[in-house]
């Protein structure tokens with residue numbers, strides 16, 4: 322690992338000013354992604370600003386009936402929070418499907434949003450990679466691509482965003498609250514992560530110097546009809562090949578509102594408004610879910626290493642939506658330690 326300097330910030334303004342003043346600085350929260358990237362020589366910060374002492378570790382009710390989750394709340398503390406578990410079980414389930422208990426104990430809300438892709442070429446500095454070194458190439462397109470994108474990818478990069486929590490947050494319509502040198506702003510969750518285009522080195526719409534301070538959930542939690550279904554190479558401690566967050570608001574057997582977000586398919590958690598609208602007012606049956614899945618996958622493109630994924634995604638969407646409709650969420654994702 323390369324030498325770096327280190328300070329611990331005691332308030333948000335101080336942390337934001339310190340980051341904005343130094344292009345080579347990075348925030349460090351739980352450290353579960355950044356430290357690995359530094360050890361692999363992928364990230365080379367000259368200065369780390371430790372933000373773990375900031376007072377952003379609370380989950381609070383909001384005036385509109387939702388919840389605000391501070392950027393420093395650990396993933397475990399969200400999943401086990403009584404309000405989250407009761408009102409937003411989709412989010413708890415998505416978090417518990419990710420990583421391991423030890424990692425979730427360290428990982429923070431802000432760090433989870435900003436974790437980088439798990440593309441193996443990105444981590445291997447002996448290989449080209451446009452995300453790590455713009456213009457050097459993308460070996461994943463002809464190489465190992467099981468975890469790679471089938472939607473929204475570009476010529477330059479077919480990486481996926483690896484978070485489970487973010488797929489749940491996308492389905493729930495969360496908002497990311499940010500503080501920066503120019504003040505504060507709120508970013509709809511679907512605008513926070515970006516597609517790779519010609520600049521795959523840029524993961525999000527955050528400017529350098531901006532800090533995630535909280536993620537806000539609107540009041541509606543879809544707690545009666547939801548499922549987070551994660552398909553992976555092994556049942557635990559593995560990233561998603563495909564994951565689906567499905568949430569339904571039911572009026573008898575009819576779908577009043579549908580939410581559908583996918584992980585493991587794109588550079589960002591993937592939502593398709595047209596597919597969600599197509600389910601509205603329809604019976605909650607397999608043909609409705611299959612039609613929605615076909616809309617989502619209409620523009621899917623594969624490379625040799627991930628040609629199996631559209632069919633896997635289609636089946637996973639139908640199954641997750643069926644589980645949500647029946648009120649029988651995926652039990653393998655519910656790994657609470659009692």
Ligand SMILES: Cc1cc2nc3c(=O)[nH]c(=O)nc-3n(C[C@H](O)[C@H](O)[C@H](O)COP(=O)(O)OP(=O)(O)OC[C@H]3O[C@@H](n4cnc5c(N)ncnc54)[C@H](O)[C@@H]3O)c2cc1C
Pocket residue numbers: 347348349350351352353354355356357372392418419420421424427428429430431432433434435436483484485486531532533534558559560561
């Ligand atoms: C072996 C392994 C398996 C894993 N499996 C999964 C999995 O199955 N599913 C899954 O979802 N995740 C998985 N993870 C990833 C894990 O969830 C992330 O590493 C974690 O969420 C990152 O949070 P952190 O607080 O440790 O971030 P850090 O490593 O501290 O930071 C990550 C990035 O976020 C930036 N950052 C941190 N906080 C803020 C903030 N408030 N504002 C702006 N920028 C900020 C940092 O500068 C850095 O660039 C796995 C990780 C490992 C090591």
Ligand code: SF4
Pocket residue numbers: 438440441442443449450451452453458459460461462469477478479480521
């Ligand atoms: S998919 Fe993206 S991250 Fe992976 S090698 Fe290609 S450019 Fe790099």
